[in-house]
Amino acid sequence: MKNIYAIGVGLIGGSLAIDIKKHNPDVIIHGISRKDATLEKALELGLIDKKATLDDLGNADLVIVSIPVDATVKLLPTILDKISDTGLVVDAGSTKEAICKVVENHPKRRNFLAMHPIAGTEHSGPTAAIEGLFIGKTNIVCEVEKTTFKLQEKALKLFTDIGMRIRYMNPKDHDKHIAYVSHLSHISSFMLGKTVIDKERNERDIFDMAGSGFASTVRLAKSSPEMWTPIFKQNKANVVETLEEYINNLTHFKELMKSDNFDEIFNEMQNTNHIKDILNGIV
Numbered sequence: 519m520k521n522i523y524a525i526g527v528g529l530i531g532g533s534l535a536i537d538i539k540k541h542n543p544d545v546i547i548h549g550i551s552r553k554d555a556t557l558e559k560a561l562e563l564g565l566i567d568k569k570a571t572l573d574d575l576g577n578a579d580l581v582i583v584s585i586p587v588d589a590t591v592k593l594l595p596t597i598l599d600k601i602s603d604t605g606l607v608v609d610a611g612s613t614k615e616a617i618c619k620v621v622e623n624h625p626k627r628r629n630f631l632a633m634h635p636i637a638g639t640e641h642s643g644p645t646a647a648i649e650g651l652f653i654g655k656t657n658i659v660c661e662v663e664k665t666t667f668k669l670q671e672k673a674l675k676l677f678t679d680i681g682m683r684i685r686y687m688n689p690k691d692h693d694k695h696i697a698y699v700s701h702l703s704h705i706s707s708f709m710l711g712k713t714v715i716d717k718e719r720n721e722r723d724i725f726d727m728a729g730s731g732f733a734s735t736v737r738l739a740k741s742s743p744e745m746w747t748p749i750f751k752q753n754k755a756n757v758v759e760t761l762e763e764y765i766n767n768l769t770h771f772k773e774l775m776k777s778d779n780f781d782e783i784f785n786e787m788q789n790t791n792h793i794k795d796i797l798n799g800i801v
């Protein structure tokens with residue numbers, strides 16, 4: 519691979535560009551963005567080698583699309599129209615069903631690979647890009663059988679070289695499971711932040727009372743609404759179903775408190791401590 523085009527040069531596109539360039543110094547990273555200021559910043563930070571436009575994509579060996587998922591759905595067919603027969607397009611979106619659907623009948627479907635690198639931070643834009651973001655992280659790959667074998671093989675090597683492990687999943691299962699683990703966490707954090715802001719009013723009190731507990735549970739509430747609104751929209755059914763379960767659990771906890779059932783509260787917390795083993799891979 520010689521010419522890699524990053525459409526979106528923010529946290530994900532920029533971090534992928536850093537690591538891919540580090541492992542493949544001969545590659546030329548071309549950046550594409552709606553905003554020239556973003557591209558200039560990416561150039562200045564050394565995330566990309568050159569600025570480019572969608573009209574240059576015929577020259578691409580690989581195109582990495584890391585933009586909000588609504589923009590991906592809108593732009594993906596045009597991107598595929600523009601690439602050569604030997605080019606591959608991958609996306610890094612947090613939803614997979616809508617994205618796979620929009621290209622299912624595209625004549626260049628075999629030149630597309632749907633991915634979701636499970637990595638990120640609450641920050642966005644080129645200044646948020648960091649080296650090594652993907653080390654030890656999972657890359658969920660969907661509908662791999664619909665992509666030309668030689669193309670997927672090359673791309674997957676690029677991602678395993680920068681430290682990712684690959685997990686295959688269908689788009690429906692991906693969207694269901696990611697709603698539980700990632701999307702619900704963001705809603706929970708946003709609404710925790712809102713509750714504390716509404717309740718406290720005095721921002722100085724929030725600042726003084728905020729230890730690392732609050733900081734870690736509310737971290738995701740700093741995330742970008744431009745990124746998250748379209749994710750919730752595309753994954754609405756799964757997110758609503760998950761939210762219902764979460765609200766039931768919150769209500770259950772409140773009822774236990776009101777009825778002084780602290781033994782049951784103890785048990786609920788003790789059972790949930792199992793999350794520690796799950797996240798340590800002891801399952």
Ligand SMILES: O=C(O)C(=O)C[C@]1(C(=O)O)C=C[C@@H](O)C=C1
Nearest residue numbers: 611612635636637638639640700
């Ligand atoms: O850790 C964070 O800050 C993230 O938001 C990363 C996170 C996640 O939920 O884990 C968010 C969205 C991406 O689709 C993948 C990863």
